[in-house]
Amino acid sequence: MVSLSDYLILSSIIFCIGLAGIFINRTNIITLLMCVELILVAVNTNFIAFSHFLGNEAGQIVVFFILTVAAAEVAIGLAILTLLFRVRGSINVDVTNSLKG
Amino acid sequence: MNNIDTFDTATLWLALPEIFLLSAIVVVLLLDLFLTKPFKQVTYYLTQLSLLITAILAFNLIGEPKSILFGNAFILDDMASVFKIFMAGSTMVALVYTRHYLTEHKLFRGEYFVLVLLAMLGMMVMVSGYSLLTLYLGLEILSLSLYALIAIARERAGAVEAALKYFVLGAIASGLLLYGMSMIYGISGSINISDIATFSANATLASREMLILNFGLVFLVIGIAFKLGAVPFHMWVPDVYQGAPTSVTMFLSTAPKIAAVAMLIRILVEGMGAMHAYWSDLLMVLALLSIALGSVVALMQTNIKRMLAYSTISHIGFILLGFVTGVISGYGAAVFYVLVYILMSLAAFGMIILFNKQGFEADKISDFKGLSKHSPWFALMMLVIMLSMAGVPPFIGFYAKLFILQQVVSAGFISIAVIVVVFAVISAYYYLQVIKSMYFESSDKAMTTTATMDVKLILSINAVLILMVGIFPDFWIKLALSLF
Numbered sequence: 001m002v003s004l005s006d007y008l009i010l011s012s013i014i015f016c017i018g019l020a021g022i023f024i025n026r027t028n029i030i031t032l033l034m035c036v037e038l039i040l041v042a043v044n045t046n047f048i049a050f051s052h053f054l055g056n057e058a059g060q061i062v063v064f065f066i067l068t069v070a071a072a073e074v075a076i077g078l079a080i081l082t083l084l085f086r087v088r089g090s091i092n093v094d095v096t097n098s099l100k101g
Numbered sequence: 102m103n104n105i106d107t108f109d110t111a112t113l114w115l116a117l118p119e120i121f122l123l124s125a126i127v128v129v130l131l132l133d134l135f136l137t138k139p140f141k142q143v144t145y146y147l148t149q150l151s152l153l154i155t156a157i158l159a160f161n162l163i164g165e166p167k168s169i170l171f172g173n174a175f176i177l178d179d180m181a182s183v184f185k186i187f188m189a190g191s192t193m194v195a196l197v198y199t200r201h202y203l204t205e206h207k208l209f210r211g212e213y214f215v216l217v218l219l220a221m222l223g224m225m226v227m228v229s230g231y232s233l234l235t236l237y238l239g240l241e242i243l244s245l246s247l248y249a250l251i252a253i254a255r256e257r258a259g260a261v262e263a264a265l266k267y268f269v270l271g272a273i274a275s276g277l278l279l280y281g282m283s284m285i286y287g288i289s290g291s292i293n294i295s296d297i298a299t300f301s302a303n304a305t306l307a308s309r310e311m312l313i314l315n316f317g318l319v320f321l322v323i324g325i326a327f328k329l330g331a332v333p334f335h336m337w338v339p340d341v342y343q344g345a346p347t348s349v350t351m352f353l354s355t356a357p358k359i360a361a362v363a364m365l366i367r368i369l370v371e372g373m374g375a376m377h378a379y380w381s382d383l384l385m386v387l388a389l390l391s392i393a394l395g396s397v398v399a400l401m402q403t404n405i406k407r408m409l410a411y412s413t414i415s416h417i418g419f420i421l422l423g424f425v426t427g428v429i430s431g432y433g434a435a436v437f438y439v440l441v442y443i444l445m446s447l448a449a450f451g452m453i454i455l456f457n458k459q460g461f462e463a464d465k466i467s468d469f470k471g472l473s474k475h476s477p478w479f480a481l482m483m484l485v486i487m488l489s490m491a492g493v494p495p496f497i498g499f500y501a502k503l504f505i506l507q508q509v510v511s512a513g514f515i516s517i518a519v520i521v522v523v524f525a526v527i528s529a530y531y532y533l534q535v536i537k538s539m540y541f542e543s544s545d546k547a548m549t550t551t552a553t554m555d556v557k558l559i560l561s562i563n564a565v566l567i568l569m570v571g572i573f574p575d576f577w578i579k580l581a582l583s584l585f
Contacts, residue, residue, distance in 0.1 A: 039277075054290050058292050066279065084261050
């Protein structure tokens with residue numbers, strides 16, 4: 001039997017990988033989007049595990065909404081990325097450095 | 102207080118402003134597709150009309166007893182209604198300036214207005230959200246619309262870059278916020294603010310429940326601080342303010358701040374008021390860092406949009422300071438500050454937009470050199486705006502700062518108040534620099550405006566209000582205090 005704390009440890013590991021990926025990654029913006037998705041997956045795991053062990057459905061409903069929002073978010077993110085590629089010709093993190101001060 | 106657990110169609114009218122706005126968005130979106138070039142202005146007028154009707158509907162709901170509807174997901178109280186009116190009002194004013202900007206820069210498209218309306222809907226959901234899920238959804242509707250709005254100037258590399266930065270950091274912030282929400286759901290067993298409030302009030306100090314609640318709380322505070330742009334989660338603010346089209350910067354810096362403050366009130370004050378001792382320390386650190394960094398870094402800016410971004414960060418610090426006090430009058434002072442900030446911010450960005458022409462952004466401080474010779478009336482108004490932001494009496498910015506500091510002192514944080522005043526004095530320098538450029542320097546390049554009469558009129562009213570409300574601030578203060 002998998003216990004609640006196992007799920008929470010798993011999700012916190014995924015969460016940390018996602019966060020670390022965002023801060024360490026200095027090359028590709030697509031990787032950033034993947035890391036954001038990892039964070040959301042960790043959150044979903046949390047919600048489902050809590051929902052199951054509490055016997056309360058609210059958590060599973062929240063997950064549906066998070067999945068939908070995540071899809072919309074990625075759609076907008078990729079659209080912005082396409083624009084960036086069009087104006088800069090590259091999607092590396094280091095091309096986003098014109099705004100400073 | 103009405104508390105209706107199940108979904109009941111008879112209570113739908115309490116959400117009438119939201120329902121109306123959603124229908125209006127659909128109409129504007131569809132109608133815009135069928136409008137030919139000469140009739141594109143219809144979209145603009147319809148948008149203004151929808152916002153006006155939304156504000157009127159929200160106004161009619163003032164005085165209704167506090168009701169929690171739709172399975173505890175939605176709250177209608179006076180605070181929600183008043184915030185909705187102010188958000189609709191500031192968006193309407195912002196759109197008047199925006200039209201001038203969009204026409205000058207050939208960005209006038211129907212999508213712009215639809216996205217603004219959608220952002221407005223998201224903000225209304227945030228203001229009225231009473232469960233973690235509705236608050237999150239409102240926040241996402243707002244954020245997704247804002248990402249798209251910034252990228253609407255799709256040929257400008259700066260705007261696209263700003264959109265990308267805002268998107269990435271906004272997505273991280275939502276992720277952190279959600280992680281905190283999942284923790285709080287896990288320990289309290291509910292996503293409703295009222296259940297969380299009961300749970301956190303009953304949790305004993307230093308128990309296991311308290312530990313996990315506190316763990317979730319830290320993530321929630323980080324998420325909200327990201328959205329507000331408080332230091333150390335401010336990295337996106339200057340870049341987005343500078344890179345985004347000025348009309349979007351103006352929108353971004355006004356109404357969404359009310360929504361973010363409302364969300365802070367719903368989650369921290371109403372949901373976790375019992376844990377005030379924990380979150381007030383966090384907010385105190387955020388507030389002090391924001392005021393310090395916002396005041397000092399702005400000194401070195403040459404771009405006025407970037408300077409206003411740092412000034413926003415320091416204003417956010419003041420707003421957070423109001424919540425640190427933990428008393429109702431402190432929260433009232435914070436709400437008063439946010440309303441005042443919006444009035445000033447609208448006027449300041451309105452001034453920049455006023456002088457925008459095709460291919461000229463008027464966003465350098467040096468562009469304002471010698472403005473007093475060429476257009477003394479607008480130079481005078483810029484003077485009023487800058488002095489008000491610096492906190493000079495009798496302008497309204499002074500009273501906003503005064504009330505926050507009064508509350509901070511009476512809550513016993515005297516040393517904090519002294520530090521804050523020192524930084525407020527430092528920040529006066531960069532506001533005065535703009536005034537110096539306008540009045541004591543000359544330039545052979547005269548900035549002229551092609552703006553139509555409505556922009557000039559609304560901008561003048563906006564700036565005069567900063568003075569008038571500063572002389573008679575009673576009504577606004579009473580209004581802000583009556584919301585709690």
